[in-house]
Amino acid sequence: MEEKEISQAVIGRLPRYFRYLGELKDEGVERISSQDLSELMKVTASQIRQDFNNFGGFGQQGYGYNVEYLYNEIGKILGLDRKHNFIIIGAGNLGRALGNYMNFERRGFIFRGMFDQNPALIGQDVRGIKVMSMEDLDKFVQENDIDIAVLTIPKTSAVGVAERLVNNGIRAIWNFAHVDLNVPEEIQVENVHLSDSLMKLSYNINRYMKEQEKA
Amino acid sequence: MEEKEISQAVIGRLPRYFRYLGELKDEGVERISSQDLSELMKVTASQIRQDFNNFGGFGQQGYGYNVEYLYNEIGKILGLDRKHNFIIIGAGNLGRALGNYMNFERRGFIFRGMFDQNPALIGQDVRGIKVMSMEDLDKFVQENDIDIAVLTIPKTSAVGVAERLVNNGIRAIWNFAHVDLNVPEEIQVENVHLSDSLMKLSYNINRYMKEQEKA
DNA sequence: TAGATTGTTAATCGATTAACAATC
DNA sequence: TAGATTGTTAATCGATTAACAATC
Numbered sequence: 032m033e034e035k036e037i038s039q040a041v042i043g044r045l046p047r048y049f050r051y052l053g054e055l056k057d058e059g060v061e062r063i064s065s066q067d068l069s070e071l072m073k074v075t076a077s078q079i080r081q082d083f084n085n086f087g088g089f090g091q092q093g094y095g096y097n098v099e100y101l102y103n104e105i106g107k108i109l110g111l112d113r114k115h116n117f118i119i120i121g122a123g124n125l126g127r128a129l130g131n132y133m134n135f136e137r138r139g140f141i142f143r144g145m146f147d148q149n150p151a152l153i154g155q156d157v158r159g160i161k162v163m164s165m166e167d168l169d170k171f172v173q174e175n176d177i178d179i180a181v182l183t184i185p186k187t188s189a190v191g192v193a194e195r196l197v198n199n200g201i202r203a204i205w206n207f208a209h210v211d212l213n214v215p216e217e218i219q220v221e222n223v224h225l226s227d228s229l230m231k232l233s234y235n236i237n238r239y240m241k242e243q244e245k246a
Numbered sequence: 247m248e249e250k251e252i253s254q255a256v257i258g259r260l261p262r263y264f265r266y267l268g269e270l271k272d273e274g275v276e277r278i279s280s281q282d283l284s285e286l287m288k289v290t291a292s293q294i295r296q297d298f299n300n301f302g303g304f305g306q307q308g309y310g311y312n313v314e315y316l317y318n319e320i321g322k323i324l325g326l327d328r329k330h331n332f333i334i335i336g337a338g339n340l341g342r343a344l345g346n347y348m349n350f351e352r353r354g355f356i357f358r359g360m361f362d363q364n365p366a367l368i369g370q371d372v373r374g375i376k377v378m379s380m381e382d383l384d385k386f387v388q389e390n391d392i393d394i395a396v397l398t399i400p401k402t403s404a405v406g407v408a409e410r411l412v413n414n415g416i417r418a419i420w421n422f423a424h425v426d427l428n429v430p431e432e433i434q435v436e437n438v439h440l441s442d443s444l445m446k447l448s449y450n451i452n453r454y455m456k457e458q459e460k461a
Numbered sequence: 462t463a464g465a466t467t468g469t470t471a472a473t474c475g476a477t478t479a480a481c482a483a484t485c
Numbered sequence: 486t487a488g489a490t491t492g493t494t495a496a497t498c499g500a501t502t503a504a505c506a507a508t509c
Contacts, residue, residue, distance in 0.1 A: 037453075038499080038500075039446075040499090040500065040501095041500095042446055042449050042450075043442075043446060045445070045446075045449065046439070046441070046442035046445040046446065047442065049445070050424070050442075064465085064466060064467085065466075065467075066466080075501075075502060075503090076466095076502095077501070077502050077503065077504095078500095078501065078502075080466095080467065080468065080469085081468090081469090081500090081501075081502090083467095083468095084467090084468060084469075088467075088468065090466080090467050090468080091466085091467070091508090091509060092465075092466050092467040092468075092507070092508045092509045093464070093465045093466050093467075093508070093509040094465080094466070094467085094509065095465085095466065095467080096467090108449065109445045109448055109449050109452075110448040110449055110451060110452030111445065111448060113452065115448060115451070123343075124339075124342060124343035124346045124347070125340075125343040125347075127339060127343070128338075128339035128340040128342070128343040129440075131339045132339070132340075132440075134441060135441065135444065138441065138444070138445070138448075139448075140444060140448075178451060179447065179451075202451050202454075203447050203450070203451050205443070205444060205447055209265070217454060219447055219450040219451050219454065221443050221444070221446055221447040221450075223438070223440070223443055224261070225344075225347075225438065226261070226349060226350065226353065227261035227262065227265075228420070228436050228438055229350065229353070229355060229420060229436070230260070230261040230264070230324045230326065230353070231254075231257055231258060231260075231261065231436055232394065232418050232420055232434055232436040233324055233325040233326060233330060233353075233354075233355075234257050234260065234323065234324050234325055235257075235418070235434040235436075236325060236330070236393060236394075236417050236418050236434050237324075237325035237328065238252075239417075239432060239434065253475080253476075255475090255476065255477095256476095279489085279490060279491085280490075280491075281490080290477075290478060290479090291478095291490095292477070292478050292479065292480095293476090293477065293478075295490095295491065295492065295493085296476090296477075296478090296492090296493090298491095298492095299491090299492060299493075303491075303492065305490080305491050305492080306484090306485060306490085306491070307483070307484045307485045307489075307490050307491040307492075308484070308485040308488070308489045308490050308491075309485065309489080309490070309491085310489085310490065310491080311491090
């Protein structure tokens with residue numbers, strides 16, 4: 032039986048469902064209909080039902096969805112029931128900010144190591160993790176079952192470092208460098224291009240201003 | 247004449263075009279065809295031509311596109327030829343990281359102020375900007391022509407702060423808090439939900455592992 | 462059983478790709 | 486002029502919404 036590929040449009044919506052269901056669960060809500068959830072989240076009920084049915088039926092006719100059950104199932108779909116070891120490469124401001132962010136741990140993402148090429152930063156402590164030299168990177172990735180590398184380094188070095196990581200068995204790269212990485216397709220890459228995001232905001236500000244000028 | 251609305255799918259691709267064209271420009275490339283650009287960026291030439299034609303014709307039959315001209319035009323479309331004053335609310339690790347990021351300035355985004363409710367942080371210096379008390383926020387936004395507020399505060403306070411900002415005339419919010427803001431539609435919001443991004447990565451890692459198990 | 466609400470099929474809408482006439 | 490490549494229309498594909506039969 033052929034497994035149908037789930038579209039990235041659907042995947043992209045799962046974390047938001049997960050967040051709303053987590054909040055409902057914390058509020059003690061036991062069940063919810065696609066209609067009620069759609070009003071809360073400002074999406075169509077149709078889309079909610081279609082999205083969930085990509086993964087099989089989580090609901091029950093006449094009843095709706097059990098909040099806690101659905102929350103847990105979406106968590107499993109997202110792989111949050113597993114542990115993922117990650118390292119951060121680049122101990123600058125952004126790297127340290129991400130290293131200090133505790134909430135990732137709550138979702139099974141375990142901070143294991145941090146690297147930088149700047150000797151002044153090596154040995155510094157970020158939430159109990161000592162910054163290591165880039166020379167130690169390859170060995171560390173191989174020996175510590177590291178799934179995810181977070182890249183918070185300048186774009187000039189990002190492509191080369193990504194290649195090194197791939198050669199040492201990394202599974203996924205969370206890329207904050209402002210460059211497109213060129214890695215084999217079995218390596219998962221998620222880009223966070225902050226300046227792209229800011230430019231979109233800029234576009235929308237200006238579009239709105241131009242509309243105002245015209246009216 | 248009715249102005250046709252450009253889809254957010256197209257807008258979302260503009261910063262990436264801008265980045266590639268900037269690099270080509272810096273390399274001294276004078277002109278490029280949609281075909282060549284499509285190979286470089288790994289998108290279809292058809293999409294490139296369609297995207298650009300949303301804004302009128304930037305190219306010339308038989309020649310292609312002039313790199314520098316196209317780069318400048320896309321910059322204008324994105325509003326990067328204007329100055330935008332921004333403040334950061336939340337002087338934690340992430341807020342300080344963004345405050346220290348110089349490249350935003352290069353695109354016309356000017357760092358004007360930083361706020362936090364933690365007395366221990368008030369008065370601290372972030373790239374020449376002193377962290378101010380939240381009590382000073384309303385007045386500062388009103389008097390300093392602030393367009394954009396960057397929210398790097400916990401989700402519990404984000405909704406309230408967003409409302410305050412809107413009341414004091416903010417135009418746009420770059421939201422790093424893990425919550426959906428509820429603001430009037432004329433206020434532009436761009437969400438950066440880091441944990442959502444990490445969850446997508448997690449999904450794709452697990453999907454790939456499951457495929458491997460099956461094979 | 463009657464009412465509610467899902468799961469799922471069908472219809473619509475929008476975005477992407479292909480094709481080619483226009484034109485530099 | 487001939488060749489190259491855009492701008493633009495038409496075709497295709499995929500995603501969203503609507504509708505409703507199945508069923509709890």
